[in-house]
Amino acid sequence: MLKLKPKILSLSRISTEIRFSSQWIKASSSSTSDDINVEKLFVEKDVQKLLTDLTEIDLEHKVFRPRRTSIQQRSHFALMTEERLEKTRERMRDEARRFLQFVPVKEPREESIQILAKDAELKDFDSSKFIFTDITFDATDQDRTVVVREPNGTLRTANPEEHDRMNRTYYQKPNRPINPPPLFTDPYLKDALDKNEHEFVLDWACWFYEPDDPAYVRLSQLIFDRINESNKFYVITSTRHFGPFTFYLALNDNIPKLLNYFGGLGKLADCANLVRLQKAVRPDWRVTIAQGDSDEKIVKDFMKQNGRFRDQITDLLAFINTGKVKSEQELEKNSGVRERVGGRLDNRKARITSANIRGDDGPLGDLSKEYSVKVVKSEGSGDAEGIERKVEGRGKGRWRSRQRNNDDDKKD
Amino acid sequence: MLATGNSIARRLIHSSCRLACEGKNKEVPSPEEAGYAFNHVERKKGMYKPQHSIAEQVSYMKSRAYAEAYKGLPIYRWYKRNIKGQSKLQPPPRLFCIDKHGRFNLNHACPVCRDEYLYFDYRNPSLIEQFLADGTDQPIDILKSGLCREQYTMLRAQLLKAKEHGTITFGVEFRNFDYRQWYKSWLEEPGKPVERAGVRLQDIHPDPLVHFPTFKNDKNNDWDQWWIRHDKFAKKAK
Numbered sequence: 001m002l003k004l005k006p007k008i009l010s011l012s013r014i015s016t017e018i019r020f021s022s023q024w025i026k027a028s029s030s031s032t033s034d035d036i037n038v039e040k041l042f043v044e045k046d047v048q049k050l051l052t053d054l055t056e057i058d059l060e061h062k063v064f065r066p067r068r069t070s071i072q073q074r075s076h077f078a079l080m081t082e083e084r085l086e087k088t089r090e091r092m093r094d095e096a097r098r099f100l101q102f103v104p105v106k107e108p109r110e111e112s113i114q115i116l117a118k119d120a121e122l123k124d125f126d127s128s129k130f131i132f133t134d135i136t137f138d139a140t141d142q143d144r145t146v147v148v149r150e151p152n153g154t155l156r157t158a159n160p161e162e163h164d165r166m167n168r169t170y171y172q173k174p175n176r177p178i179n180p181p182p183l184f185t186d187p188y189l190k191d192a193l194d195k196n197e198h199e200f201v202l203d204w205a206c207w208f209y210e211p212d213d214p215a216y217v218r219l220s221q222l223i224f225d226r227i228n229e230s231n232k233f234y235v236i237t238s239t240r241h242f243g244p245f246t247f248y249l250a251l252n253d254n255i256p257k258l259l260n261y262f263g264g265l266g267k268l269a270d271c272a273n274l275v276r277l278q279k280a281v282r283p284d285w286r287v288t289i290a291q292g293d294s295d296e297k298i299v300k301d302f303m304k305q306n307g308r309f310r311d312q313i314t315d316l317l318a319f320i321n322t323g324k325v326k327s328e329q330e331l332e333k334n335s336g337v338r339e340r341v342g343g344r345l346d347n348r349k350a351r352i353t354s355a356n357i358r359g360d361d362g363p364l365g366d367l368s369k370e371y372s373v374k375v376v377k378s379e380g381s382g383d384a385e386g387i388e389r390k391v392e393g394r395g396k397g398r399w400r401s402r403q404r405n406n407d408d409d410k411k412d
Numbered sequence: 413m414l415a416t417g418n419s420i421a422r423r424l425i426h427s428s429c430r431l432a433c434e435g436k437n438k439e440v441p442s443p444e445e446a447g448y449a450f451n452h453v454e455r456k457k458g459m460y461k462p463q464h465s466i467a468e469q470v471s472y473m474k475s476r477a478y479a480e481a482y483k484g485l486p487i488y489r490w491y492k493r494n495i496k497g498q499s500k501l502q503p504p505p506r507l508f509c510i511d512k513h514g515r516f517n518l519n520h521a522c523p524v525c526r527d528e529y530l531y532f533d534y535r536n537p538s539l540i541e542q543f544l545a546d547g548t549d550q551p552i553d554i555l556k557s558g559l560c561r562e563q564y565t566m567l568r569a570q571l572l573k574a575k576e577h578g579t580i581t582f583g584v585e586f587r588n589f590d591y592r593q594w595y596k597s598w599l600e601e602p603g604k605p606v607e608r609a610g611v612r613l614q615d616i617h618p619d620p621l622v623h624f625p626t627f628k629n630d631k632n633n634d635w636d637q638w639w640i641r642h643d644k645f646a647k648k649a650k
Contacts, residue, residue, distance in 0.1 A: 188578050
């Protein structure tokens with residue numbers, strides 16, 4: 001065993017070799033630089049800072065949203081002063097920041113093995129492989145010795161897949177079965193993503209696989225691509241996967257959709273940060289960013305120089321031109337439709353006319369089916385405000401009589 | 413014996429006919445027109461539990477017949493085991509309600525066995541979710557659920573399957589990464605490890621320290637006086 005260790009150490013996780021093409025950069029993206037060291041780039045200080053700034057912290061709906069846990073918990077209620085509440089919120093935010101630690105972005109590991117011995121006399125000793133695992137107390141998951149005796153008599157070190165599988169076999173953890181669950185393959189993966197369970201799938205994948213597992217890299221990229229295709233950025237914001245996701249998009253020169261999403265929410269600072277990130281990740285990029293540029297200028301420069309994305313960033317354009325976020329614009333659009341249909345001028349004040357007073361749009365709303373509305377025009381005023389309504393319904397005798405009295409008063 | 417064999421054969425023919433008639437793409441009729449909650453097998457009179465597909469089960473659980481039978485409550489809430497005495501002292505749950513011949517073994521079958529459309533399946537998570545303890549991904553106690561052992565085992569198996577197929581989601585354990593292990597150039601210490609459901613309000617909002625005096629039971633009563641006097645007299649006696 002002791003002799004084996006130095007040999008196997010070369011398999012350790014931190015193996016930095018010069019790779020000519022990264023798995024994180026797609027061939028389709030318009031890149032010419034093949035010598036980007038993705039891992040090194042990811043841990044650079046400014047990149048980490050930009051990614052952290054881009055990841056918002058949504059305590060209630062994302063980080064601490066109710067999940068099914070293995071233990072039952074009671075809800076707690078506490079009476080606090082304003083000051084105390086603010087302090088508590090700040091501590092919750094600190095806690096949330098730990099939950100938002102990014103999953104490491106790693107290149108898929110090497111699938112190399114070492115042949116330790118070839119014993120021809122052991123050939124065909126059995127029809128299956130024998131795996132020997134070191135389960136002594138001080139061996140960690142990373143440096144555990146696992147060797148395989150092949151049916152042809154060769155003794156070799158285990159490849160990483162076998163290594164991880166032996167870890168899962170001997171050191172079981174909850175929700176880490178020996179074989180990958182069917183959720184990670186397509187019919188079920190698609191069903192889960194249709195239900196917006198992206199975070200659940202990614203969380204489980206990073207719990208199940210090592211970050212440098214080729215299967216993990218493939219799966220996370222698949223999910224990231226699907227999020228980008230379907231514009232479902234809200235499912236992954238404020239999670240620990242948003243950083244790697246944004247980094248992946250920036251690496252592949254694929255940010256306009258995300259930019260549009262931020263623009264639609266009116267987050268100009270995030271847009272600028274995203275452009276800065278793209279610049280930091282791709283220094284050969286044409287856009288130049290000066291040190292003291294404001295957020296707006298950065299975004300405008302980006303739009304000026306990337307005219308080809310013009311139809312992809314409509315929300316951002318609208319925000320910069322009119323200063324209105326997407327939801328406001330949609331509201332306006334809807335109200336515009338209503339104006340055309342109902343002839344309504346002021347959407348803040350609902351106008352009651354003789355046409356709609358009996359319907360659902362009138363003052364009674366849904367109750368209009370239950371109560372009949374009688375319209376009485378008072379004598380004194382002939383304008384639109386003078387329309388009075390009389391409501392007749394079941395069991396409202398007092399109200400009706402009071403109304404009648406008022407009418408009488410006016411007549412007097 | 414002969415009669416049962418005969419009836420089993422007839423039942424098999426019946427079900428195989430049904431399977432053959434039913435194409436894969438055949439539309440499931442709405443529960444009202446299919447006549448749910450009614451046994452079509454005339455001669456059996458509830459002796460056998462009919463077999464239904466999962467699509468039928470799902471549409472049954474959305475039907476009016478189901479809503480009127482269970483009134484929106486979990487199905488085990490409408491079940492009371494027929495026992496004498498306290499529920500704490502009840503006998504262990506029965507092994508099965510339906511025996512190997514497909515007949516009901518007892519009169520008062522468990523809440524899942526007794527409903528002809530219901531059986532646990534990972535494709536219908538709403539039935540499994542009824543048997544989960546609030547806020548957790550664990551099934552409730554078997555005696556609380558009133559299930560037979562067979563159905564309870566099925567519940568656990570299908571729950572696991574539902575989790576692995578993603579039909580029931582849960583909070584996956586949070587994995588704390590030590591970046592130094594993954595990146596050579598990273599030197600920072602990792603923060604304190606965190607876990608899901610590990611954040612307690614006590615830690616974030618500690619209760620103010622209030623001093624409660626310890627309750628002294630032996631004061632101002634006869635015993636108190638007795639010992640005081642005892643000390644006195646005992647000293648005197650010495």
